[in-house]
Amino acid sequence: MKAIVISAAGGPEVLRLQERQAPRPGPGEILVDVRVAGVNFFDVGIRRGRLAEVPGMEGTGVVAAVGEGVGEFAPGDRVAWLAIETHAGYAEQIVLPAAQVVAVPDAIDDETAAAVLLQGLTAHHHCTVCHPVQPGDITLVHAAAGGVGLLLTQLIKARGGTVIGLVSRPEKVAVATAAGADHVLISTGEAFVEPVLDLTGGAGVHAVFDGAGGPTFAGSLKVLRTHGTMVFYGPLIGDVPTIAMNEIPRSTRLTYGTLPDHIETREELVGHAAELFGLVEKGELTVRIGGRYPLAEAAKAHADLESRATTGKLLLIP
Structure with missing residues (x-):
């Protein structure tokens, strides 16, 4: 073997x-x-x-x-x-x-099943528990053309939210747009801050989903509106962000979403997986x-x- x-x-x-x-x-x-x-x-x-x-x-x-x-x-x-x-x-x-x-399920091929489970459950956790997206919410999705970002975008749109997607290269814009992103910005580091504030009339977004790491952490906090939610996720490698409590702006909420908290029981794993597979079978979630x-x-x-x-x-x- x-x-x-x-x-x-x-x-x-x-x-x-x-x-x-x-x-x-x-x-x-x-x-x-x-x-x-x-x-x-x-x-x-x-x-x-x-x-x-x-x-x-x-x-x-x-x-x-x-x-x-x-x-x-x-x-x-x-x-x-x-x-x-x-x-x-x-x-x-x-x-x-x-x-x-x-x-x-028989209707789902091996590649799709392998591609949707971990990242799909991660995206599901972020937009249903960490920040339950409501109709009209404006969200910022980092790495919107990546595996989690593409699934997050689709799930947010299905819940009635607006997605501002961030991508690192021009050739990724079409990929994020095809997944349903309402606006797509090309950005590295904190270059997205002013464009996002402009798109929201200075108010900021209701939630940021940031798996990009330390270089974007401070910028993500800057674009949150009052009582907004920062959902940080991904492996804590490289420049791990740190912040003092009195540095958290505008009464915002900060959460580090991890998948094991979403599937603490076998019943949760089976139930959430069935929901994802069902969305794929109905053509409402594309991998x-x-x-x-x-x-x-x-x-x-x-x-x-x-x-x-x-x-x-x-x-x-x-």
Whole structure:
């Protein structure tokens, strides 16, 4: 069984394809033949800190075997999973607790299921719990042409909100616009502050969804209106933002949204996943695949992701 192993903390070059012993499921676990593995910025943080031996938090595949006590799944079932703490998805096979796995509807292909689960649940958490978007809300979405940004934009629009999307390159404008963004600005650093305030008549936005990191944090606070919400998310790597309580402006709310808080129970995972899959089946949520890479080219996928040149979701195909 082949897997991508992190040989040392560092850049993409530390991701190496190696032969490993095939895993076996224990009680309450299932063995899955991986068909598609998702690539995320969280994986970059795992790689930089060598926080796991094999990265990869999500994917889709086919059940190969089940351990003792597993009754919900059987060999041959198509499944998708989240392995937020255990990782190990960059591989030909993975063993997972059955509680972290959901069935994939027949109408949804493997790539779509792998691309929508983690980032879709993240986007769902941000716009339904961290800041429940109301009709008429004006929002700012950073990295609006990225995996989470594209899904956030669609979910916000479905809830009646207005989206100002930020992208880093001119060629990404059309991608964000196609997802439903009402306005798209090309910006790096804090260059977006004045244009966003102009678009809102100086009032600012009701919510900012910022997964871009430290360089945009202060600017995001500047464009919030009174009682607005700053939803910060993503791996805390690089320049981690800090702020004193008396520096929070205009009685705004600040939250760091993390996915485990959205799926604390199996029932929540299954329910929210079913809602996302249902939106995809009805054509109300579209997943953009930004790149497909053989498993052996995981390092290239990471390099491309970090370059900010990609749009949509990047996938590894074992």
